[in-house]
Amino acid sequence: MKLTTILKRISILLFFGLVLNYSCSDEPVDSALLDSDGDGTPDNGPVQSVFPCENGFSNNYPCNGFDFKSQVPLDVLGGNGATGNDSWGWTDPATGKEYALVCTSTSTAFVDVSDPYSPVYLGRLPTATINSLWRDVKTYNNFAFIVSEAPGHGMQVFDLTRLRDITTPPVIFDADANYNEFGSAHNIIINENSGYAYAVGSNTFSGGPHFVNIQNPMAPEAAGGYANDAYSHDAQVVTYNGPDPDYIGREILIGSNENEVVIVDVTDKSNPVQISTIDYMNIGYTHQGWFTEDMEYFLLGDEIDEINFGGNTRTLVFDFTDLDNPVFHMEYLGPTQAIDHNGYVVGNTLYIANYAAGLRAIDISNIASGVMVESGFIDTYIPNDNTVFNGAWNIYPFFESGNIIVSDIDGGLFVVRPSN
Template sequence: MKPRFLVALVASLSLVLASGAAFAHDDGKGFVAPPSLEMQHREFLGVKASNAQPDSNAPKGFAPCVNGMAAETYPCKKVDMMSHLSLADLGLTFGNDLWGWVDPATGKEYALMGGAEGTVFVDITDAKRPDVVGILPTHTTGAFIWRDIKVYANHAYVVSEDPGHGMQVFDLTRLRGVTGDPVTFTEDFDYQGIGGSHNLNINEDTGFAYVVGAHPDERGDAACEGGLHMVDLSDPAAPVFAGCWAGDGYIHDTQCVVYDGPDVAHRGKEICVNSAATFNDFTPEGIINTVTVTDVTDKSDPVSLSSFEYDTDGYSHQGWLTPDQKYFLHNDELDELFHGVSTTTRIFDVRDLDDISVSATTDNGNPSIGHNQYTEGKRVYASNYTSGLRIFDSTKVGAGALPELGYFDTYPENDSTSFDGGTWSNYPYYDSRSVAVSTSERGLFVLRPKGNLG
């Protein structure tokens, strides 16, 4: 075990154990929402971000990956930097989650990046010359400095764990024709069925949002014990509550789809695959980490199909289905710290939704902590904190392999098993093949893989 790993482990565990009780949220009905990992790391992230290379001095223009480096700063392989916007450029002091939107009327591509101050809208159509269109300020201002964003029917939906934040709704067509200095926008609606929440997923095929890790406050009591809080987006500008699922306890992230995979008995049903963590206390032994499958076709009566508690666990964080819906690629955010493993992806075999299991685990030999990953075609795009964006080949996933094809390290200081900084999330679904990458301390990167990475 390397010394830097020991230092990171002690620092992170100390913060976790010290702050866990303080940030747990009691709804007055016996349910205590566990603090998210992001809350546990808040102070640590803040200190480390302030010690990072000042983002205003970082290279910003087009920088191809040549001989393993971009802009003589960022280690890379087969991934070019099209452009970079610092936190100062974005009007943020801390960066976090990210999603994307393509305007169906103009074809323009936008990155929607969350931060301490709100959600920033960036036109990245010209990937070498991104334009900050404006910001939607946070609905509330408090200790929770991150948010999560998803898009449906040309509307952005934004959540934050900050009490009273609810879910902001913003009509993205308001970005059309905006020129000049960045605009400070106002929200179109604030859904008040929750107080705050950690995350959300939207099934664009059905028009339902699934808010997870929610807690109530004086404005709402349907937090679903941190499970699936279901919201009907039939009227995208005016969401309404649709149902609850609390059978898996606290859910940190989910992906909900209309199932079209190999399990014939469930085809056509709406299925959610959940990264769930049952909280007892914030220690390696105090969290029961699972991946679960829930049939949410009937919002008034969801049905649990299966649950799998995996080994070498830390905190069940996030995952994404392969396009054929045969496998679920899962990240655990604390296994590297708690167990000393390299950046690990668990391959869940979900071909039988009633009996899922881990078919293989893979790693790239890097000690960095994994965070968010998404699948697109034959590729997997993983945001790993200190080691940056990693791109894997998923064609051999059935054989338990995810060969690494390329990478771009947004945090060149180190690849340590820590929350020093680095990439939080990415969005790889633009027709241009650009990949938007958000970081906590350096802002937004627009990257593009070379060729087909073959």
């Protein structure tokens, strides 16, 4: 593991100020199963409200153009002492119900958010080994695939259709399958078009992407990996349909690799080929990025440039018109000094989990002209907008309903929605 990775982890741990229980045998008490008021009902109810964003606030959360819908706190999602991290979403194709998959230091929680004002905590899948600050989940073909930096964790596979049958929540679930060709991994990426998962930051392939065939989700198969560019912190993998005719229909991985962005053709799993790389000024930690929907631009977040160099939240934009020759296009500076974490594009909007500054929405409709403008926000971390590891870790803005989930390190799960 690179020195930059080690230093990043030390800085995050110092900012969190946490001491987690890393004993495999000591399962934390699940507060969602407690009945503190003795009324016979578990304490698993969310905080509910209908608060439009008015005069700059929605249920006391600073906002502009976003409404708070509801919140499910961390002690419900992960038990006593849990902290929040990554998240994803799943829509049941049979019922149309929307579910939040929320990772914590102890487990992965499943929440029915079909009614955004009254989400239902259905239960959780405990960590495969020990607790960890880092856990990640993605979905494919009605299954969830979960990795963690917990040693020996591997990849848990969970059949999401089981959530349809929960009549007396919450439930403590078991995994439906486990993949153990790697132990720890920082993140998992899935190309739903190809049916391949890519575990990155694992203890295999020098931390580069570890390929897994998940076309049969209950029986994942090792499919090789790519170690040439060493540690990969995050990635996006697409079946390419962008402006570069040389790669139409190819499976392309864009890796955020600590100190550069790498573009790799992973169509042939036995022979992945680097296409190009690109770096930029004032590299702190090349963290995560996402294509525009036309695949012309790639929008990147650097996680610790605000710490190392000062200044406001920075998003870097690269022109990927020619994958063999990516070029720097522009940078966008946000209104606060908060650290940017994960960002995703839906239409002409970039949604950023901006740690202490919450969820930020950026209008990218004029990105070709070098113009990006914040169009709205809701700040799930009230104390400040400082350069600290608190607040919004991830967002999931892909539900057809327009509702957005935010997984917050300190506050748990938030369900929000653009006001319009």
